Amino acid sequence: MKILPQEHIVLIRQAIESARAAGDLPAFDLPEIRVQPPARPEHGDYASPVAMQLAKLARKAPLEIAEIIVRHLPEAPFLGGASVAKPGFINFRLNEDWLKQQVEAIIAEGDALFTLERGKGQRAQVEFVSANPTGPLHIGRTRGAVIGDTIARLLEALGYDVEREYYFNNAGRQMEMLGRTLQARYLQALGHDAALPEEGYAGEYMKDIAAQLVEEVGDSWLEQDWQPFKEYAEKIIFGWIRDSLLRLGVRHDVFFNENSLYEDGAVWRTLDALREQGYIYEAPVWEGASEEERAAAGDAAPATWFRTTRLGDDKDRVLVKASGEPTYTLPDIAYHVNKFERGFDLLVNVLGADHGLQYQTVRRGLQALGYDPSKLHVVIHQMVRIYKDGRLIKGSTRAGDVIPLDDVMDQVGPDPVRYFLLARSPNTDVDFDLDLAIAHNNENPVYYIQNAHVRCAGIFRMAEARGFSDEDADLSLLGEQEMVFLRQALRMGEMLLYAVDEMAPHQLAVFALDTARIFHPMYDTVRVFHSEVPEDVARARLRFYRAARIVFRRLLTLMGMNAPDFM
RNA sequence: GCCCCCUUAGCUCAGUGGAUAGAGCAGCUGCCUUCUAAGCAGUUGGCCGAGGGUUCGAAUCCUUCAGGGGGCGCCA
Numbered sequence: 001m002k003i004l005p006q007e008h009i010v011l012i013r014q015a016i017e018s019a020r021a022a023g024d025l026p027a028f029d030l031p032e033i034r035v036q037p038p039a040r041p042e043h044g045d046y047a048s049p050v051a052m053q054l055a056k057l058a059r060k061a062p063l064e065i066a067e068i069i070v071r072h073l074p075e076a077p078f079l080g081g082a083s084v085a086k087p088g089f090i091n092f093r094l095n096e097d098w099l100k101q102q103v104e105a106i107i108a109e110g111d112a113l114f115t116l117e118r119g120k121g122q123r124a125q126v127e128f129v130s131a132n133p134t135g136p137l138h139i140g141r142t143r144g145a146v147i148g149d150t151i152a153r154l155l156e157a158l159g160y161d162v163e164r165e166y167y168f169n170n171a172g173r174q175m176e177m178l179g180r181t182l183q184a185r186y187l188q189a190l191g192h193d194a195a196l197p198e199e200g201y202a203g204e205y206m207k208d209i210a211a212q213l214v215e216e217v218g219d220s221w222l223e224q225d226w227q228p229f230k231e232y233a234e235k236i237i238f239g240w241i242r243d244s245l246l247r248l249g250v251r252h253d254v255f256f257n258e259n260s261l262y263e264d265g266a267v268w269r270t271l272d273a274l275r276e277q278g279y280i281y282e283a284p285v286w287e288g289a290s291e292e293e294r295a296a297a298g299d300a301a302p303a304t305w306f307r308t309t310r311l312g313d314d315k316d317r318v319l320v321k322a323s324g325e326p327t328y329t330l331p332d333i334a335y336h337v338n339k340f341e342r343g344f345d346l347l348v349n350v351l352g353a354d355h356g357l358q359y360q361t362v363r364r365g366l367q368a369l370g371y372d373p374s375k376l377h378v379v380i381h382q383m384v385r386i387y388k389d390g391r392l393i394k395g396s397t398r399a400g401d402v403i404p405l406d407d408v409m410d411q412v413g414p415d416p417v418r419y420f421l422l423a424r425s426p427n428t429d430v431d432f433d434l435d436l437a438i439a440h441n442n443e444n445p446v447y448y449i450q451n452a453h454v455r456c457a458g459i460f461r462m463a464e465a466r467g468f469s470d471e472d473a474d475l476s477l478l479g480e481q482e483m484v485f486l487r488q489a490l491r492m493g494e495m496l497l498y499a500v501d502e503m504a505p506h507q508l509a510v511f512a513l514d515t516a517r518i519f520h521p522m523y524d525t526v527r528v529f530h531s532e533v534p535e536d537v538a539r540a541r542l543r544f545y546r547a548a549r550i551v552f553r554r555l556l557t558l559m560g561m562n563a564p565d566f567m
Numbered sequence: 568g569c570c571c572c573c574u575u576a577g578c579u580c581a582g583u584g585g586a587u588a589g590a591g592c593a594g595c596u597g598c599c600u601u602c603u604a605a606g607c608a609g610u611u612g613g614c615c616g617a618g619g620g621u622u623c624g625a626a627u628c629c630u631u632c633a634g635g636g637g638g639c640g641c642c643a
Contacts, residue, residue: 039586049585052623062623087624089586132643174643303641314569321641328643353637356571382572383637424580427572429636431579445591447605459602498583510581513590524607531601545602567605 001105001114003493005035007078008046008092015072024068028057035092037491044083044091045487051088062088099486100475106489106547113554114493118500119160119346125339126152128350129245129252130167133237134178135203137244138402139417139432140352140384146421146560147381148350149250150505153558157496160346164251167335169258169328170234177201178237179230185210186229190219203402209236244405248414249560261334267326270334270365271304271319279307279368286316311364329358333365340371347376348503356380379503381426387433408434415561419446422559423509449512450564452519453556456549457565462529463542473543474536481522482544488518489551512555519548 012033019025031053038047051066058065066084073082080095106113128148131141148164155162169175180197187194189210196202213221213232221228245251261267274280281287282302285294288309304320306329319330339347351359359378366373386403408417411434423445424430463469492511499507527533528541553563 034583034585036583036585039588043586047585049624052585055623085586087586134643169643172643300641305641315639318641323641325641327641353572356637357639358643360570380571385636428580429573433579444605448591451603451605455603455606457603462602494583502583504583506581507583510590513581517590520606521608523602527602529602542602567603 001102001109001490001493002078003116003497004046004078004094004490005494007076008035008048009033011073011076011079012048012050012069012090014074015069018072018074019068022072024072025058025060025065028054031057038089038091041484043085043089045094046092047085048090048092049088051084051090055088066090094487096483097476099483099490100478102486102490103475103478103544103547106550107543110550111554111557113550114157114496116158116493116496118158118497119155122160122345123163123343124152124155124160124346124348125163125165125342125344126155126348126350127165127167127339128152128348129241129250131241132169132172132174133234133241134174134201135237135402136205136404136406137241139386139405139408140402142248142405142417143381143384143421143430144350144352145245145248145250146418147379147426147505148348149248149560150422150508150558151348151350151379151500151503153560154496154500154505154508155346155348157558158500163253163344165254165256166252167256167258169331171259171262175230175234176226178233179226179228181206182209182213182229182233183224183226186213186221189214190222192222205404206233209233212236240406244409247409248405248418256335258331258335261331261338266334266338267331270337270369271326271330273337273369274306274319274333274365277368277370279310280319281305281307284322288316306361306365306368308361308364311367313360313364317361329361329365332358332362336362336366336376337369337371340366340375345375348379349376350379350381353380353382377503379426382429384421384430384432387431388435403434415450416444416446418560419444419449419509423506423513425504425506445513446561447567448520449516449552450556450562451567452516452523453549453552453563454565454567455519455523456545456552459528459542459545460549461565466529468529468538468542470539470542470546473539475540475543477537477540478544479526481526482541485515485518485522485548488515489547492551492555508555508559512552512559515551515555519552 012035013030016025016030020027033048033050035046035048038044051069052062054060054065055062063084063086066088069090070082070084073079078095078098080093080098082090082092085091109115126148128151129137129141129145131137137145152162152164177197177199178201181200184194184196184200185206189207209232213229271280282304284300284302285297286305287307289297301322303318303322305316306319308317309315317329318327320326349359359380363373363376363378366376388403405417420432421430495507495511499505526541528538528545533541556563
């Protein structure tokens with residue numbers, strides 16, 4: 001399908017060239033030409049302020065420039081006309097016959113509607129969720145899952161070959177605590193006296209795992225140390241996470257274990273590479289430390305520091321602790337080096353706001369090693385606040401005070417979860433009111449959008465029952481309302497490009513709702529099977545609704561939601 | 568103290584330097600004999616946090632300030 005603003009820009013450029021050749025416009029460097037749908041439909045389908053931008057360069061009045069451009073505008077099948085409006089806008093109208101014929105173009109593309117060329121032949125990777133297996137997936141993490149998966153779907157729509165990756169660590173202190181917690185719960189389940197470790201995981205789910213373990217091995221693990229418990233807990237919890245994600249429509253292609261970066265020596269190679277570039281030193285405190293900091297450190301053992309201040313940081317960062325153990329940051333840099341070495345053309349990393357600083361250090365590491373950091377897009381989303389009974393729930397996996405995703409999906413289903421977490425800009429905090437999500441589910445935008453698809457499906461059930469076909473429909477019989485819908489549908493391509501360029505997947509949710517807003521009033525009056533609708537008009541309308549159904553199925557699929565036939 | 572995000576209708580939020588700033592929810596008035604009323608029609612509601620700047624043009628860009636959220640470990 002055509003991306004209409006781009007097509008219009010080509011025409012404007014040609015018009016300016018031709019105006020210059022004719023001596024109507026002087027020579028000047030062309031600024032970026034913008035074409036957008038105007039705020040008000042009576043101004044046309046697309047509009048450009050280019051003449052106003054050019055006024056100074058061409059030393060002519062905007063209105064005059066606009067007239068000149070319009071006069072030199074070449075013809076195009078989609079172009080119905082162009083006019084000049086007051087301050088100096090050029091307004092374009094689509095050719096109505098062409099517009100009506102787009103019904104066939106939409107049907108021809110089907111489920112691949114608006115699959116673009118942008119990423120053709122290129123590989124993209126999206127890393128998201130990346131939660132360590134210490135507890136069930138909770139609603140806060142789910143925001144990253146929804147944003148990441150939707151970005152992946154958008155990239156696929158742009159023609160990229162996309163890989164979804166999940167990075168995890170099953171070797172650290174967190175996991176030891178998990179093992180020790182299960183050990184304690186196991187002993188308790190068998191009636192022994194055992195205290196939870198101080199930094200253990202207090203959530204009820206650890207009791208469930210213990211009960212399951214007792215059922216499997218009885219009392220034969222009484223003398224076991226924490227390691228087998230850790231492995232058992234990890235296996236169970238990863239199963240939960242995978243199942244929850246699957247239920248949400250999210251499936252990762254690669255699970256990348258941080259440990260492998262130690263096994264193949266990548267962690268230390270990364271440190272050596274940074275050292276070679278002169279970014280590494282050993283010291284008890286960082287080079288720029290104040291007297292107080294130095295005094296506080298006393299004669300502590302030296303740690304290994306990354307001179308990030310040379311790259312704009314206000315403080316250097318530790319990569320290897322005095323104990324000789326790396327911090328989380330070093331393997332994370334090594335991991336991103338690994339990603340770059342795998343030859344992706346585009347990397348996306350979806351993180352919660354609490355990791356904002358971390359990624360800065362990783363980015364500086366990549367920069368220090370000579371990688372092009374512009375290839376890496378980091379999407380940082382703000383937090384999800386959950387309200388239940390009007391009360392804010394502070395989520396901590398360790399304290400067990402979290403709402404598991406599955407509990408929410410049990411109550412509202414996966415589609416509203418996806419929609420609510422997608423529909424807001426990643427930059428905004430989300431207030432997820434559980435009571436509202438459940439109680440008001442009939443007045444949800446989710447169902448408003450899905451109902452558009454349901455209504456289309458209903459028309460085709462009726463068509464089938466009556467044996468009525470849309471073959472050889474005469475699309476010229478379509479009316480004004482159908483054209484309003486088609487104009488909106490044809491803007492989908494622009495929206496997809498914008499959503500990816502800005503890493504703003506919520507654009508999809510906004511666009512889907514806008515499209516449904518146009519659909520429902522139209523459906524109310526543009527009937528197919530009605531005694532007053534002549535057969536040839538009915539045929540054209542049925543053809544049109546076939547296209548409309550494809551539009552909604554495509555939008556819902558891109559959002560990872562169902563496109564139901566019944567509700 | 569430093570960094571990031573937010574501030575737009577009663578509430579929750581969209582808004583890509585362009586023309587008269589938009590939805591949903593809540594409120595009010597109507598509409599089911601025709602393909603799903605989870606819908607439609609109508610209506611109420613705005614100093615776009617405040618000041619300054621850039622621009623032909625600012626909710627949008629820059630800057631100062633105020634208010635709210637989050638982050639600032641040799642944790643992961």
